[in-house]
Amino acid sequence: MTLGGTPPEQVQRRRAARRARGGVALGISTIWLSLIVLLPLAAVVAKSTQADFWAVVSAPRTIAAFELTIGMSLAVAAINAAFGTLIAWVLVRDRFFGRGVIDTLVDLPFALPTIVAGLTLLSLYGTTSPVGIDIAFSRWAILLALLFVTLPFVIRSVQPVLIELDPEMEEAAASLGAGPAESFLRVVLPNLLPAIVSGAALAFARAVGEFGSIVLISGNIPRRTEVVSVLAYNQIESDAPQSAAAISVVLLALSVLVLLAIRRLAPRGATA
């Protein structure tokens, strides 16, 4: 006993203690998550049953808001898939002055508060636009705001894959007679596709629930430029929490579906 080393039974006891602490860690995180996230969300679901659920959800104003939100979010996902891939490609394969700065600034939409993003876009593309482009209070404004806040998703999911992808593959394709377009479509794109799709799905998920960047710029005209989260907010403000809860439950279901789809696409770690 007094000689060095640890007796086997003590090691075993320590292992058991480690397992027990693992259980404590799991317990703490489960309780915290339940209190902060799950219990409140359950309250939303419970509240929605007090509303005339179908009447709220099938009201023309609600349906218009969902059509607008989902349509815009799909457009945003598609545009991000194209431009995000392009920007990632330029940042990885191209060399030019200021590339490092651009690479850093791509994350700005994640760091900038959404209300500031909205104000920012409004100052350039609103009624006082110095370049004469006034899209305030239109659907274009919503599209622009959503593109702004979702900019980093596809870029940041494609970039690491592109860095790993050997440029020699493209060169080999080129030496075998493939044009740049062909080599991109048949060699690069298939390798990038999972990252593009998962980035676009994250952008879609973000766009569906977005509020801050839209609320100043969209004008929030019911049935024209009112997205779902603004509609839910208006219901809360007009003291109709049941209706807000019913709308929220549909929105929540949509978020959970997208989340599960993303999990399928990228099993872990691609959400940051």
Add this chain to the structure above:
Amino acid sequence: MSRASRLGLRTLALAYLVVLLLLPVGLVFYRTFEHGLSAVWYWISTPEAISAFWLTLEVAAIAVPLNTAFGVITALALARGRFRGKALLDTLIDLPFAVSPIVIGLSLVLVYGRDGWIDLPFQVIFSLPGIVLATVFVSLPFVVREVTPVLREIGDESEQAAATLGASAWQSFWRITLPAIRYGIAYGVVLSVARAIGEFGAVSVVSGKIAGQTMTLTLLVEQRFDNYNLAGAYAASALLALIALATLLLMTRLKPRRSEG
């Protein structure tokens, strides 16, 4: 690839970034400072702006440490534990990223508000605790998501070796695990702080927007904009944008070191 098409792609990518990101952000800074620094200083030193600034910091100072502790503990459970329902926990952690901030605000009102599920002896909604809860909710996943992959990557051989050599679980955590994940934690904390300071939707539902009391910086921007006080809104925005830029610089510094021991 020919030089011309390379230049073409570069131009297209940069044009997109300029139109969507750089021009608008640049213009806000220009608009903020076009009437000089003293005007900006005036609008960020009004009593309500100062109160909003301190409230915003106070909320972040409470929410971020809570989420950091939770984040490290949960990351340990996810990376080291073997239990049923792990995949479920792993998925549920991401919920705050997917749920609309308005739904988050509403959910807190329904639990802690008038006729809510939980009746606490102190006021939660339209008061500081509500704003903190909303902020904790929205920034919950960041530290977990940054630390879990680092823990997986470093493996648990060193921890096991420490245990074999007689270290207690605490000793092995403080001396082996924590130093190895410190940059991962730091990166998660930076992201959490940025989100905590910038949160708008969830906070706007629960805060009540009482000037000088429950008005955060982002809410102040909106309120000034709604009151046609553009100079004031721009000044508060510029302050937030500067915080965002500082965050960005920290992110750039920490990023390559995230998985470094």
